[in-house]
Structures are given as structure tokens and as C-alpha cells.
Amino acid sequence: MSTERPPVVKRKTVRDIGLSKGATPLVCLTAYTAPVAQILDDEVDLLLVGDSLGMVIYGFDSTLPVTLRMMVDHGAAVVRATRRACIVVDLPFGSYQIGPEQAFQAAHAILAETSAGAVKLEGGAEMAPTVRFLVERGVPVMGHVGLMPQHARVLGGFRAQGREAAEAERIAADARAIADAGAFSVVIEGVAEPLARRITADIAIPTIGIGASAACDGQILVTDDLVGLFQDFTPRFVKRYATIGEAIGSAAARYAEDVRNRSFPGPEHVFRPKAG
Template structure:
């Protein structure tokens, strides 16, 4: 008889129960060192396809591959113990059909150890959400400003700024709820719309540039650490200056290498320590 090990990570049902009770804290991570540091503080870690831009310097999120996302997911899972880990499905890996989405999501979860996947899309992708959920893959939906739709949206522009657009996004969120999504990310929408969707849905909403009323918030970790350069998105806030710490450490290292003070004998092998 097999014995199931105790699951310490926050689970999907646990996060769903946060609705109306407590806020979901979410940050992104793409590497083991960052994931290890943020794990004790957050409920959910999103291995976002934003790693294309943040980690690889790409101009958008469209070029990251399924294998890359899976590998980053594994790094985050291996370095953490508490947070629920969700991986973004990259562009082109789920839009062809629900069957394609399931096969690729199953690969990502099996080879990374993550708990769930996130997909971007409106009503048209709700059936894909349903197909995956019915087959055991938890889905976090993403509506509003959807970076994978950057070309059809004409750039990274706020969404839902008129009544017609707002109604469409409400319909998108409702469709994914009814399809079985455990939560919905709402990005880059009018504040009143983010609030309205949160009040309408039975499942949690996680905002990024949406509304304080959302059931949780997510930001790119590099944005809150001052590691994203001079331009910080309007919806983000710098909570620390890791950039200056890294810059100063690199400068001090360079100085000591150049003046010969590093490495010292204490950093070498085969050298007897002196009292």
C-alpha cells in the first residue's frame, strides 16, 4: 500500500478558499535563487512568460519556447517548498486545439513539478480551459491586457476603457469561471472594471494594473527590486533597490581583483591556515 507524502505547498482548493477571506500574494520567478528568496512570503509563484523579456531581453513574450518555460518551472519548483507554482503556457502551445493544450500542459507539469498552468484568452479559449480542467490540469485564466496578443491589441495598452470593451472582458472572465478555471488574472484594465469583475466572479481574481479590490495581486519580481532598468510600469512599485547592491558588489569585486587583494590565501586550496 502506497503512502502519500504530506503536501506542504498551498493547493488550488486552498487558494480558491481565499476568495472573500484573505488576499492572494503572487510574484514571478524564473530562477532558483529568486524563487527561494520569495517562497516564504508569497502564496503563489508565477513562472511567467515575461521571462522572455526579463530573463532573455526579448522585445515581447512571443518567442519563449515550451521547453524553456518547462525548464524555468522546474528550477522554481526545485527551489521552493511553500508556494503554489503556476507556469505560463507560451504562445502557440495551446491555441490550436484543446487537445494540443492538454498535451503541452501535461508535459510542462510532468517535467517541472508545477501545480497548474496559465493561459491568456477570452471566450474562445474557455473550451480549452474546460478540456484541461476535466482532465486534471488546474488552469489560471488571464484576461484584459494579454501580452501574447500584443500584435492584435496594437501594443501594451490598457483595456476595457469603454463600455463595449468592458462587457467583452467581463464575458471573458465569466466564461473561464464556468469552464472551471480556479482563478483569473486581470491585467491592465480600468480600475472600475477590475473591481466589477472581482465582485461578479465566485473565483478569486488576481490583479496586475487592475484594482485594489482584486482578491490578490501579482507583480514581476524584478520590477519591485529595481532590476528592470529606468522604466517601471505604472502599476508596479519599487519595494527595494537590489540593483545598487548588485552594482556595488560587482564594483568591489572588480576593484579587489585588479589590486590583487582577491583571492587571498584563505580562498585557495592546499594552503595551510595560519593561527
């Protein structure tokens, strides 16, 4: 009988993420459910429980209807299913914009009820005081600048940001403000490539790109886009590494055919009475 113990796996922390600046790029993906999180855990450095779950899981047309309760429940499921990745959970729209105190209450609920490593919030210079307030009270914060889904209506939809000089300067200033406020990393989404490259060189914390630049300190994608679960639309910045949606559709079609012609369940799929 073997007495060897399985190796102890140490979960990555926000400190580990913060120290990765300029090192091997961080591998980040989204996860909203325990089974998917468990599958991804060994391959990634960070899993984001994003408020994109509103669109991916619940079928909303934006992230705005997502509630704090949703984020807590999904965040807890992802943490329970993993042992290696650093887990970050989004603060949903309306849970932090009123002021730092409201943001702290929402962040406390997420960290206390999920055991996640950090929270993420959208916003630039206007959110820097909130980021500083949270960090000073022990809440690790990941920032998010550029194309911000919670701000899509103000930004004129899901369009690339930073293509014009004035807009690029504002986004660069936003990233600096979030870094200076104490965030341990920042997501840069949907911006002109030279801008993402410049921000990565200018600020001291790791940048996580999505529709940004290979020069970023890490990359993140929505897992459902990565594996082709959605067949009707693929964002420009997504590279599909599988076509799970097609595989599921094909499996469902074959199942439907077997059910309708009564070849499923077969003898091997049903229970027999006990002999005697």
C-alpha cells in the same frame, strides 16, 4: 539530543487558492529560478513561472519566442526549490491556440515534468472551450484576461485595457466565460480600476490583479520589477520595494576596482601549502 521533528509544511493547492475568494488577499509573485523561488517561498501563496521569463531571463523583446521546453525547465527548478507555495506555469505562445488537444499535450508535459500545481493561459471567451476541455481532464487552469502580453501586437502594444465601455464589456464577458469554463482563478492585467473591481465582484473565482485594483482577491508582480533589478524602466503599476539593481551595480564597481588595483584576492582569499 532533540527528538523533535521539523514541522510538516503543506504546499498550497489550487483548491486552497480557489477557496480564498473574498478572504485575505493572495500574495503572488513570479519566479523563474531556484534561488529566487526559495527566497520567496515563505512569503507568498502562489508563485507564477511566467513566460515573462523570455524578457526577464533571456532578453527577448516579447514573450513570443518562449518555448515549452523553457517553461518546463524553469518550472521544474522552481518546484524543486519550494515546499509551500502553489506553483503555476504559463503555457507559452503557440502551445495551446490550435485547439484543446494541443493545449492538453502542452499542459500534460508541464505538469508531468515539473510537478507544478496548475497551468495558466491567456484568452477570454474564445479560450473557454479549451479551459473546459483541460479542466474536465484533470488539468487545473488559471486564466488571464485584459492586457495579455501574448496578444500585445493585436492589442496595439502594452496599453491599458477596458477604458472604453465596449472594451470593458468584452473583458468582463471574457472573465465570466473563463470562470464558467472551470478555471480556479484568473489574472486581470492592465485594466481600468473600476472594471477590475466589477469583475472581482461578479465572478465566483479569485481574481489576481496586476495593474488592476486593490479590490482584487490577490495581487501579482514580476519579482524583478518589485526589487528594482531593472533600472531603466518601471511600469506605472509597480511599487519598488528594493533597489537590487543599484546594489548589484555598486558591488560590481567595487569588485572591478579591487581586481584592477590587485587588492582582491587578498591573503584571506587564497590557499596556502600545507605545513611540513
